[in-house]
Amino acid sequence: MQANAVVIDNYGDSNEFHDALVEVPELKPKQLLLKVAGSSVAPFDISVRKGVFKDDFSLNMPAITGTDVVGEIVAKGSAVDQFDIGDIVCGMVGVKGFGAYADYAILGQSKAAKIPDNMAVEIAAVLPMTAIPAYNSLFDLGQLVPGEKVLIMVVLVVSVQWQFN
Secondary structure, rough: OOOEEEEEEEOOHHHEEEEEEEEOOOOOOOEEEEEEEEOOOHHHHHHHOOOOOOOOHHHHOOOOOOEEEEEEEEOOOOOOOOOOOEEEEEEEOOOOOOOOOOOOEEHHHHHEEEOOOOOHHHHOOOHHHHHHHHHHHHHOOOOOOOOOOOOOOOOOHHHHHHHOO
């Protein structure tokens, strides 16, 4: 199966992006194949494209970048047991994997979350890179337990920054 994708052949600025027709890899047992409905460009994605992390991990060029993704599950690996074909999910694709800037993306089952029926895909597309660290901060570091309440005061400020940057 082939997909249209936006790829880079070298680290650098946004001029490195170009369109390409790529082969979609075979799914592993716990992976989902999504028909991409949306993605985002987070500061992390820009840093990956520029090669900021290339000493920590290198991309196999040409590379499809983009980590946040939302889309419909069109195929699933043999061991996927939490989702069904047709579910709309969002999540973070692997940095070195088949990225989100394509018609299709591959997402690990453990990195996916079904989006609520009343949530727009445009909102879901920007959640993973921001919501996962927030969740981890509250529940892992903050040891929040069911029934406790938390007042979050910076969400509006962050949202405004996203709107204007």
